[in-house]
Amino acid sequence: MLSAASRQWLQEFRSVVRSISTHFTGSALDVLRTQAADLVPVPAAAPAPSAQTGGGAFAACIDQFPQQRPLQVTTISSQWAALPLCSDAFAVLYSGLTKTPMVVVEKLNRQRMQKAAGLERTDKFFADTRVPEQWRAALTDYQDSGFDRGHLAAAANQPSAQAMAQSFALTNMVPQNPTHNRKLWSKLEADTRKYAQRAAGNVYVFSGPLHEGQTHTLGRNAVWIPSHLFKLVYDESQQRAWAYVLPNRADALITRPMDYASFVQRTQWPLLEGSAVLGTIR
Template identity: 50%
Template sequence: MNLRRFAVGLSALLLFSGVADARGLLSFIAQPIEHELYGSSFSSGDALALYSKQQQQQTFDACAGSFPAARPFDLSKVQGSMRPLALCSDSFAVLYSQTTKTPLVVVERLTASTIKSAKGGERTNVFFPDPRIPKSGRAELIDYKGSSFDRGHQAPAGDAASPNAMAQSFSLSNMVPQDASNNRTTWSKVEADVRKFVLRADGDVFVFTGPIFDDGHRTIGASRVWVPTRLFKLVYDEKSQRAWAYILPNAETRIERPVDYAAFVKQTGLHLLSNLPISGSTR
């Protein structure tokens, strides 16, 4: 897929134009969770029980507060070819693609208080396919096995302020195939730097994280999970109205200085902060 066509198509659609209409309760029964869980066991019932009844609906109603001004993405304006779903968790919202079998954008609202609550939280390390997504549109654990790619969190486990939020962060709907060195070093440093900023911020900080698929991207597994060529993390400080972003290759790399919002839009075509006041960046 041509990156420009994908990015422009998505950017024109990802507008904060109100909460998407509720799509009703899931029309399918959660399938059994299968394959290895790296030392733990997790039934489909256990996985579904992590989510409230409202979170089990494919709508952003339960997590509108994760978005600036409580205005989620309007799914009706997202490219139909992406087969989008709205998924809510306790501490983040996911615009998910049943085509890429990954999130397109994951949104978090962070505060100094939530970061302090998350500090020292015990990682569950129990990855699981999201039972809210039909099997035809989701990644499975076996897709990652032997691929050489990590299951890379988009909303970091280190941001989870409760045990349930921590457990939810290990859903594959919050993952992309990520270069192991990138995930464990460079990207981990990006996540830590964002948390350090949030601790200094005077109010809500919204963080948008997602993959970019350039021409020639590959896939992994029988589910053909798309492998990003690049990753982005966009930070918006609501009170200061500053915004900046990291855009890094999905490879072993050095951390690069963040770019301002205008440069982010130019490089990705993604207008994720449409209609929001922006007065500067980190520099």
């Protein structure tokens, strides 16, 4: 999730803040340094949430998870400022550090795809006031940035007008290369919908960003720009899972899907812990 280079960048930032004391003194400055260290912590290598029984933090959207086993937010370091958010048709594990989702989860099936078909896309993006202001991305962060506000729970997956509106919250967005978003990622979303329409049961989709290499941000609120995006698909009735991990670049190509074990090794996200995975798709 977070590279060694990114962790080093954050550590260096903290060091700069702390070095202020070599030029100035005073109790107010001590408070400032302490608060800055708290607000810009150095994350652990990669959060690895496990599944849990019971609703927990995701009680209002527990049905979006396989076997109703949501991610256990308490296993994630507080340094990520992880915040669980429920919408009508998807669940978001949000990070106040990156100002983007860490993972977005959706339950797709034939019935939901039928309801979603023909719904008019609203394109009314908005900052999510459920998130504390200091952890929140703003519309102005993306303005003239050269990046799209890229959906993780796709607008075209939403089964109602209200769910459609909710999907345009910035807590469902990452900064995404426009070509990547509109061509490659759009095709992956469409292919996943087609699969869900044919599947015998529920198909769970986990989407999220990865941050590898040097950390880049956009806007006043320093929204982290992903180096890669992932999509993990799980067919519950077939007990099959497959995934894509794709660079967030215009020249990225859809590669052959990887199996679940390879996905976990690559991303350190054991998102299907507790669910039977007996095969993949090729």
